Amino acid sequence: MAKVALPDGSKLEVADGTTAGQLAEQIGTGLAKAAIAARINGELVDLSTPINDNADVQIITLKDSEGINIMRHSCAHVMAEAICSIWPATKLVYGPTVEDGFYYDIDLDEPIRPSDFQRIEEKMREIVKADKPFIRTEMSRAEALDKLAGNKYKTDNIKHADGDVISFYLQGDGFEDLCRGPHLPSTGKVGSFKIMSVAGAYWHGDPTQKMLQRVYGTCWPTQKDLDDYLTRLEEAKKRDHRLLGKQLDLFSFNEAAPGFAFMHAKGMIIWNAIVDFWRAVHNKYGYQEIKTPIILNEQLWHKSGHWDNYKENMYFTNIDGVGYAIKPMNCPGGCLVYKTRQHSYREFPMRIAELGLVHRHEASGVMHGLFRVRQFTQDDAHIYCTPEQIEQEIIGVIELTFEMYRAFGFEDFHIELSTKPEKHIGSDQIWDVATNALKDALKHKAIEYKINEGDGAFYGPKIDFHIKDCLRRSWQLGTIQLDFSMPARFNLVYTDRDNTEKTPVMIHRAVLGSFERFIGILIEHYGANFPLWLAPEQVRILAISEKSNDYAKVVRDKLKDAQLRCGMDLSDEKINAKIAKAHSEKLPYMLVVGPKEARSNTVNVRIRGDKETRTVVIDDFLRTVKQEIVEKKI
Ligand SMILES: [Zn+2]
Ligand SMILES: [Zn+2]
DSSP: OEEEEOTTSOEEEEOTTEEHHHHHHHHOHHHHHHOOEEEETTEEEOTTOEEOSSEEEEEEOTTSHHHHHHHHHHHHHHHHHHHHHHOTTOEEEEOOEETTEEEEEEEOSSOOOGGGHHHHHHHHHHHHHTTOBEEEEEEEHHHHHHHTTTOHHHHHHHHHSOSSEEEEEEETTTEEEEOOOOOOSBGGGOOEEEEEEEEEEEGGGOTTSOEEEEEEEEEESSHHHHHHHHHHHHHHHHTOHHHHHHHTTOEEOOTTSTTOOEEOHHHHHHHHHHHHHHHHHHHHTTOEEOOOOSEEEHHHHHHHSHHHHHGGGOEEEEETTEEEEEOSOSHHHHHHHHTTSOOBGGGOSEEEEEEEEEEOOOOGGGOBTTTBOSEEEEEEEEEEEOGGGHHHHHHHHHHHHHHHHHHTTOOOEEEEEEOOOSSOOSOHHHHHHHHHHHHHHHHHTTOOEEEETTOSBTTBOEEEEEEEOTTOOEEEEEEEEEESSHHHHTTOOEEOTTSOEEOOEEEEEEEEEEHHHHHHHHHHHHTTOOOTTTOSSOEEEEESSGGGHHHHHHHHHHHHHTTOOEEEEOSSSOHHHHHHHHHHTTOSEEEEEOHHHHHHTEEEEEETTOOOEEEEEHHHHHHHHHHHHHHTOO
16 A cells, blocks of 8 residues: 555555556546646656555646646647648657647648648647547667667657656557657647647757747637637737837837837836836835946956856957957946945945846847847846845845835736756855745745746856736746855955954845836736826827817916926817827826816816716816826826
8 A cells, every 4th residue: 555645735545556547536536537647756747657655646637837738738749640640741859838838849841831720720629539548658768769760859859858768658549759748648638729820940949950840839728718818819919019119109129229229208208217116116125326337348257257158148349459348247347346445244234226238149030129139227236245134135125026016016926946056156055045045035925936946046046036917928027146156256355243354145136127128018018008107198188179279288387387297289180089199199198178177277087998087177186196196006
């Protein structure tokens, strides 16, 4: 008998060799029906896997994100079978999951076109309907290499696989694919799917290799989930920040500077509103602000380690015959400021912020509006402290980060902690202190997080902050990175309580990440319907006819005095045309004024997205909107 511990803490005895699927049946028919895979002692496995020893077992269903991924990956195999049956010359390469779906790289000379998608989907539906079991077989590495001799892609996959046991999966009776699994018990469990696109992709991303075809698909538990996802995609297209940015005159790109954004006047209003807010919050949390040069001598980058580890992403220049680099990060410059004078433990923690303009090379193919650019402003800061202060500082950064995200209406965040990688510097003791400080800070804030074991930088552990936008897309924004390397490389010291010189702990952190990218995210999150505090033009006064122009100007002056960003439409257009124009420009407030309003010192208020209008006296209107701005109402 084997003793099984379930996630809820309950224990169960099962006969040796009981499979995870049979265990699910013992627990209950509901669970058995929903079960698609299992986690035995931390490892995801097929339901057909036997439990031979005492083990922790979790039955995985489609309610778990791992379950969704297993279904999507299984769907990739179904798509592979369908493609192979239509084009028998297809050579399969690799079929992983990606966010919201999966892809399969294939080598096939004949191009697959969008007009083929339906045919592939029909074939896939047949395979799903046939409810073929995924049957696992295992063999040694040598046997597997022998079996796939001549297939350069699959033998390469075997070379990249861990362990000595190589597994294959047979779908029913005909189609077999090399894969480590796990998969659904059978193809019938694949939910609702759709093939989305096909693109070229080099094998291993290497342009000297053959261009493969990468076929993307998506798969969801139900048709409704799939429909919702497709609706969200449509909505995302409408919200594309590149289109809205152009339409609303916020920013542009020019071939004179590929990957470098030109922020226009209206875009800068948003930018500056964020900067003002950023400064106020950082001031509240005890930060000081500095500014360091963007061009710094090459020698500094040798010292910082960037030359050896980051050179391909950097730009260089030459001044009077001396080599300089354009900074990709702000830290070395920050270290130079630190070194301009002596420091004592009494000053710690020192929180030094910088809105730093950095340049990082991106290949021309991956640039994407404001999301991927070559020059951006990072909302950076470096905290210098003692090891004992790490936890409290991390708590402070987490609080500041959440406060900032919430102000923009982001309530759904998740956090990932990356720990010590195999290749690292610094003693195990300092790693333990730092990693525990990060964990304790998260525990203190009662925050759940995911651990990425061994995924930290070689110089320290880190926490990443991810937010979800209104289309449920996830964005990594903030980072807290501990650094055991740079303070020593730059000989940073402080005088400790016992009068000895010590190396401070350095914490790098960014909250929004890149201003450019963050503004791109905001444009899409709000669909450019910016909350009042960010809106480039907050109010527009629309005169019913020329006769009311003078009163419009009186209202405009009052609004300007109240420091509202306000425009005026005194054109000859009919009032309905003026309203339509202001709507298309996503104005939060429109004030229609005519003779009636002029007589009573009122304005007729139209709120964005609201059909109702109401007439109020100007002072009341001012009070309401000023309150809305102070509260940063979304
Ligand atoms: Zn697989
Ligand atoms: Zn830094």
